[in-house]
Amino acid sequence: MKAIFKSLFVAAAVTFSAASCTQEGKENADAAAANTEAAAENAGDAAAAEANNAANTTEAAAENAGQAIENTADKAAAKTEAATDKAAAETKEAAANAAAATEKAAGDAKAELKN
Numbered sequence: 001m002k003a004i005f006k007s008l009f010v011a012a013a014v015t016f017s018a019a020s021c022t023q024e025g026k027e028n029a030d031a032a033a034a035n036t037e038a039a040a041e042n043a044g045d046a047a048a049a050e051a052n053n054a055a056n057t058t059e060a061a062a063e064n065a066g067q068a069i070e071n072t073a074d075k076a077a078a079k080t081e082a083a084t085d086k087a088a089a090e091t092k093e094a095a096a097n098a099a100a101a102t103e104k105a106a107g108d109a110k111a112e113l114k115n
Helices: 002-114
Strands: none
Touching: none
16 A cells, blocks of 8 residues: 555656646746747837838938939029020120121211212
8 A cells, every 4th residue: 555655646746747847848838939929029120110211211312312403403593594694795795796886887888978
């Protein structure tokens, strides 16, 4: 009878040990699952942050390009206006010179006719 109790005690100890190992394994598996889930969430957050940074960088580049185009257009408009003003002044000067030359020629022709 003593051997039976001893065997039962050993069996109970082995069962308890196996149950403890199983419980510890379950706890380790649960912890690993939680760590995996946290890592996946962190990876998702990192990917979202990278996408947001890329979007912000793209938006800033587009804004800078737009500003550069606007600045170039402003400079081109200013140069065109200056060239137009210069051409108008040169045309006015040429017209005045032509008028003066015509008047001189007419005066010379009148003087020639009187002689």
